[in-house]
Amino acid sequence: MLLPIIAKELRANRFSTAIAIFSLALATTLLSLVAAVVFTGYREISSRLFTELPEDMVLVEPKHNESLLLHVFSQGKSRGGISEGRLKKLSSLPGVLKAYPRLDIKVPMMASGGGGIFGSELSTELFASGLPPELLAESAEEREKLKPQDGLVPVVISPDLLNLYNQTVAPALNAPPLSITALKGISFELTLGRSYMLRGSGQVGRERCTIAGASKLATTLGFSVPLDVAYGWMKSYAPQEKIVYSGVYLKLAPGYSKRALQKEVEEMGLFFDRDSQRAAELFYIIIMILTIFGASLLLLSLLAIFEAVNHIAVSRREAFGVMAALGATPRQLRAILLGEALFIGLAGGFIGIFISRLLIGIGNLILPLWGKGFWPATGLNLPFISLLTFWAAALLTALLAALPVALKNRKHYERI
Amino acid sequence: MPNEAIKLAKVTLKRGNNTVFREASWQLNFGESGLIVGPSGSGKSSLFYLLSGELAADSGAVTVAGMDIALASAPERARYRQKTLAVIYQNYNLIPDYSVLDNIILPAFFSAQKPDKARAQALLAQVGLAEKAPVKAATLSGGEKQRVAIARALYGQKRLILADEPTGSLDDASAELVIKALKECLAPDRTLLIATHDRRLEPFFPVLFTLPRK
Numbered sequence: 170m171l172l173p174i175i176a177k178e179l180r181a182n183r184f185s186t187a188i189a190i191f192s193l194a195l196a197t198t199l200l201s202l203v204a205a206v207v208f209t210g211y212r213e214i215s216s217r218l219f220t221e222l223p224e225d226m227v228l229v230e231p232k233h234n235e236s237l238l239l240h241v242f243s244q245g246k247s248r249g250g251i252s253e254g255r256l257k258k259l260s261s262l263p264g265v266l267k268a269y270p271r272l273d274i275k276v277p278m279m280a281s282g283g284g285g286i287f288g289s290e291l292s293t294e295l296f297a298s299g300l301p302p303e304l305l306a307e308s309a310e311e312r313e314k315l316k317p318q319d320g321l322v323p324v325v326i327s328p329d330l331l332n333l334y335n336q337t338v339a340p341a342l343n344a345p346p347l348s349i350t351a352l353k354g355i356s357f358e359l360t361l362g363r364s365y366m367l368r369g370s371g372q373v374g375r376e377r378c379t380i381a382g383a384s385k386l387a388t389t390l391g392f393s394v395p396l397d398v399a400y401g402w403m404k405s406y407a408p409q410e411k412i413v414y415s416g417v418y419l420k421l422a423p424g425y426s427k428r429a430l431q432k433e434v435e436e437m438g439l440f441f442d443r444d445s446q447r448a449a450e451l452f453y454i455i456i457m458i459l460t461i462f463g464a465s466l467l468l469l470s471l472l473a474i475f476e477a478v479n480h481i482a483v484s485r486r487e488a489f490g491v492m493a494a495l496g497a498t499p500r501q502l503r504a505i506l507l508g509e510a511l512f513i514g515l516a517g518g519f520i521g522i523f524i525s526r527l528l529i530g531i532g533n534l535i536l537p538l539w540g541k542g543f544w545p546a547t548g549l550n551l552p553f554i555s556l557l558t559f560w561a562a563a564l565l566t567a568l569l570a571a572l573p574v575a576l577k578n579r580k581h582y583e584r585i
Numbered sequence: 586m587p588n589e590a591i592k593l594a595k596v597t598l599k600r601g602n603n604t605v606f607r608e609a610s611w612q613l614n615f616g617e618s619g620l621i622v623g624p625s626g627s628g629k630s631s632l633f634y635l636l637s638g639e640l641a642a643d644s645g646a647v648t649v650a651g652m653d654i655a656l657a658s659a660p661e662r663a664r665y666r667q668k669t670l671a672v673i674y675q676n677y678n679l680i681p682d683y684s685v686l687d688n689i690i691l692p693a694f695f696s697a698q699k700p701d702k703a704r705a706q707a708l709l710a711q712v713g714l715a716e717k718a719p720v721k722a723a724t725l726s727g728g729e730k731q732r733v734a735i736a737r738a739l740y741g742q743k744r745l746i747l748a749d750e751p752t753g754s755l756d757d758a759s760a761e762l763v764i765k766a767l768k769e770c771l772a773p774d775r776t777l778l779i780a781t782h783d784r785r786l787e788p789f790f791p792v793l794f795t796l797p798r799k
Contacts, residue, residue: 170694170695170697171694173694173700174691174694177682177683177687180682181682181683488680490678491678491679491680491691492680492691492695493663493666494637494639494666494672494674494678495666495667495691495692495695495737496663496664496666496667496668496692496695496696497663497695498659498660498663498664498695499659499660499663500660501663501695
């Protein structure tokens, strides 16, 4: 029943109301824009840093892994990796259908080629790993292509490496971007046993390799080969090395709880689904930072709203006195004041979110034309639930700002 | 609903160093209407503030329609104003940026009644201001504002109407219109109490109470 009065009071206090709505809209806009940038950045970074696995798969890693560099610099004395024994134990854990090991090939290597693409031959240091064919190719037909043929060793590259080339190297060389389709079948020469940086202790040899496809699980700064190829190269070029795995992908039985498995794996002294945990930690940090930033922004607008509502309460004291004389209860008078604050919160929050969505939309249209390679391919975006959260926060800010005013004036209303 | 409209029992009221009432006792039933006269400063307005619950007596009991005002809580006093009491103030107490019609129907919002704009319009016609319904109250003359205040008091159909110096600052022509509007408030089950020092009202309403000169 008080809605018409709230509407009349808002009209009577147009100026103060407008200022309060404006300050809240500004805070909400800034918060939404910054959140969109941060969430998009998180999405881009996490998609590059963390590999998203299917729901029924999880990656187990040793607590001390070793890269090729570490291995070489420690002269093979560093301890890390998952042994054959622990691999067997992992594959026999309840709920595990299959365990797919990842073998980092501890052999220095370098590749040369690419004259047809770049116009001149290039040579580069590379790192490689071995993975079961089931992880490198989805279909049986593609897995067939991962068998060495005609003296060519099939390799699988990471889409991230391709993206990196397309976003950085290609523009610098004024070369067209490449797709995996264009790269399939391209061959290059691989030198194993030595590279520009390192010299292995075993023999040195050469292999002809061909790009057979792409997989998110492939080594980013190099490529991956079928596991039996990796075993072969280790045997040929680093026979003294003990076979230890840098990670094991566990395929889980349908519906099996990851939590139940996590405990068993961690008791073995291994990391369970570390990427998800890192992603969650990074997300948590982002939420904390955004919350602090958002709270600061909204606090500033809270002060502006408090001033506006206080001004309304003081300037309308006579009108409220008349209402009290006509039978308005103190609660009804407080409700009118809080109702005005509610409107300010709803309107300010909505306008702020609307403007931010508009700016993001415009930005997504215009900025890719300037920021090629820098602007994320999918553009800026913000989950809908975040927008609802910001709107609710704006509403809460307005109500919190008005509450002290309503309570401060309570004694005045009750005196009438 | 008791027939006793107002009862003062040994009421003493002091304002600062002045004693406005000393152990005053007085009673009025519903249906009895008239004037409370007295010079300025004699306590007419103070009596009204006592009756409306805006002031508390220093001692004694003030009962209006059976309710002891002093013992009532703020929500109870609000309900009393919603259901029983209407006040016509000397300074009109209209909300200037609301329209005339909105000022009249305003009390309905606080008592959870559906505003009856048609009845408000009819009351405006009764006090001679039908055409002023949409205009802002701030644009009205003093006499017009007072008549709107009277229409508002009538809108609530309250049994007790207090009018504090309703013709206080009005010229003869405006006062005549206001007096005519006040006569619309008279009803067998209603009490209209007018506090005034304006002798122009005496031919139209009986003098119920004379407050002494200080």
